[in-house]
Amino acid sequence: MDHSGQNLFDTKRVNRARIYNLIREKGNVSRKELAYTLQLSLPTVNQNLSELMEDGYIRESGLVGKTVGRRATVYSICEDVRVAIGIDITKNHIIIVCVNLNGEAIYRKKVRRLFERSSQYSKYLSELVDETVECLKLKEEQVAGVGIAVPGLITLEGDKIFYGKSLNFTGMTCKELAGFIPYEAELYNDADAAGYAEAHIGNVIPDSFYVSLNNSVGGAILINGQVYRGERAKSGEIGHMTLEPEGEPCFCGQKGCLDVYCNATVLSEHTDGDLGAFFESLNRGDQECMDIWENYLRYLALGINNIRMLFDCKIILGGYVGAYLEPYLEELKKRVIEKNPFEKESDYLKICKVKGEASAMGAALPFVQKVIDQI
Numbered sequence: 001m002d003h004s005g006q007n008l009f010d011t012k013r014v015n016r017a018r019i020y021n022l023i024r025e026k027g028n029v030s031r032k033e034l035a036y037t038l039q040l041s042l043p044t045v046n047q048n049l050s051e052l053m054e055d056g057y058i059r060e061s062g063l064v065g066k067t068v069g070r071r072a073t074v075y076s077i078c079e080d081v082r083v084a085i086g087i088d089i090t091k092n093h094i095i096i097v098c099v100n101l102n103g104e105a106i107y108r109k110k111v112r113r114l115f116e117r118s119s120q121y122s123k124y125l126s127e128l129v130d131e132t133v134e135c136l137k138l139k140e141e142q143v144a145g146v147g148i149a150v151p152g153l154i155t156l157e158g159d160k161i162f163y164g165k166s167l168n169f170t171g172m173t174c175k176e177l178a179g180f181i182p183y184e185a186e187l188y189n190d191a192d193a194a195g196y197a198e199a200h201i202g203n204v205i206p207d208s209f210y211v212s213l214n215n216s217v218g219g220a221i222l223i224n225g226q227v228y229r230g231e232r233a234k235s236g237e238i239g240h241m242t243l244e245p246e247g248e249p250c251f252c253g254q255k256g257c258l259d260v261y262c263n264a265t266v267l268s269e270h271t272d273g274d275l276g277a278f279f280e281s282l283n284r285g286d287q288e289c290m291d292i293w294e295n296y297l298r299y300l301a302l303g304i305n306n307i308r309m310l311f312d313c314k315i316i317l318g319g320y321v322g323a324y325l326e327p328y329l330e331e332l333k334k335r336v337i338e339k340n341p342f343e344k345e346s347d348y349l350k351i352c353k354v355k356g357e358a359s360a361m362g363a364a365l366p367f368v369q370k371v372i373d374q375i
């Protein structure tokens with residue numbers, strides 16, 4: 001059987017993708033630079049540039065060079081030709097973002113709304129999506145999809161929450177939650193989504209473990225930029241690693257889980273639910289806050305050391321608490337080193353770069369990737 005036709009088609013696709021990706025990565029790239037960097041002939045580059053321009057994916061973005069007669073046209077991507085919407089659902093809030101093909105948020109909004117499993121709530125989500133689309137004056141075909149991050153475990157198919165104790169929404173389907181949204185929608189675990197965002201637009205580390213220190217503790221295993229979800233979509237659930245076999249009761253029904261000692265409310269409940277206020281008091285030297293923080297760091301260091309023992313990879317600290325951790329990183333590193341029999345350095349420990357909207361961003365980004373993969 002002759003496969004040469006197929007091979008030619010594959011080569012054409014690969015060349016087109018390589019040209020697009022280099023333009024996306026660098027911006028303002030000339031024909032010559034594309035040909036040289038990708039080792040392609042100028043006619044091949046020219047042909048692909050014409051097609052990509054015709055399809056609306058790239059544009060001429062200026063001229064470079066000193067001599068007027070020899071100035072070369074440079075190209076950039078049309079970053080808003082397709083976009084994706086990401087939603088993060090928490091107990092008290094909804095965050096919605098719109099992300100362009102550069103992975104940049106071009107719209108963000110946070111509203112206070114108590115979660116309830118009802119059609120009113122689901123309708124409200126679709127209203128937020130409509131508002132986003134209207135505000136950005138988007139055409140229907142521009143929206144690649146809507147990703148929804150939730151604090152629950154999602155089936156491998158992405159269609160159902162099979163463990164949702166924190167919001168009491170076990171069994172809720174994507175159709176039930178996103179049925180009023182007129183675009184393709186998918187559910188994501190919030191920690192997985194935040195980890196994905198961090199791996200793609202934050203620290204940009206291909207292999208890492210993302211620790212989500214929100215009102216519950218979760219985690220995501222990132223391998224080559226993709227979330228490793230495990231055999232039954234329960235990977236990375238470090239919140240329920242046992243740190244104290246006879247410790248404090250956890251909402252999961254067990255005792256002494258990491259979640260009990262390191263969720264964000266452990267800190268914020270001392271300052272009327274305001275996490276920022278907790279860190280302000282801590283900075284002022286408030287004794288009660290210092291004691292609570294000491295205990296928090298002690299357990300967080302144990303958890304981090306356990307993760308390092310398992311994966312031997314970079315560990316990114318994120319979630320609500322992660323956003324405040326920078327000034328305490330050295331102290332935390334010191335504690336982690338004390339626990340580690342193999343290492344005297346803990347540079348593997350990083351603070352998240354995507355703060356606040358990581359889960360919403362991470363829910364949108366897979367749709368952006370899908371578009372790019374199809375170009």
Ligand SMILES: [Zn+2]
Binds near residue numbers: 251
């Ligand atoms: Zn637990």
